[in-house]
Amino acid sequence: MKTVVLFESYFGNTRQIAGAIGNSLTQNNEVRVLNVTEVSWNEISDAEILIVGSATRAFRPCEATKQFLKIVK
Numbered sequence: 001m002k003t004v005v006l007f008e009s010y011f012g013n014t015r016q017i018a019g020a021i022g023n024s025l026t027q028n029n030e031v032r033v034l035n036v037t038e039v040s041w042n043e044i045s046d047a048e049i050l051i052v053g054s055a056t057r058a059f060r061p062c063e064a065t066k067q068f069l070k071i072v073k
């Protein structure tokens with residue numbers, strides 16, 4: 001299945017976890033691991049599985065992730 005793992009990371013931890021998740025899903029999946037700050041919905045519109053991970057800021061995802069997912073503050 002076409003799988004996208006999105007991440008937002010400042011210090012690299014979330015990026016590392018996203019990479020590990022992506023590597024674990026490569027069997028029977030076409031996997032892309034992408035930075036949420038560098039993608040548009042159009043680029044991932046063919047995704048059948050979407051996994052999103054963000055570093056935490058004040059008990060919430062980071063700003064770009066919230067904007068991308070249109071989470072209301």
Ligand SMILES: Cc1cc2nc3c(=O)[nH]c(=O)nc-3n(C[C@H](O)[C@H](O)[C@H](O)COP(=O)(O)O)c2cc1C
Nearest residue numbers: 008009010011012013014015055056057058059060
């Ligand atoms: C300004 C700021 C706010 C944070 N708020 C939280 C928080 O509310 N809860 C939490 O568990 N960690 C919080 N953290 C810790 C980060 O989420 C944590 O270091 C995370 O692993 C960073 O991920 P990254 O390496 O992908 O950037 C905060 C860190 C910073 C700098």
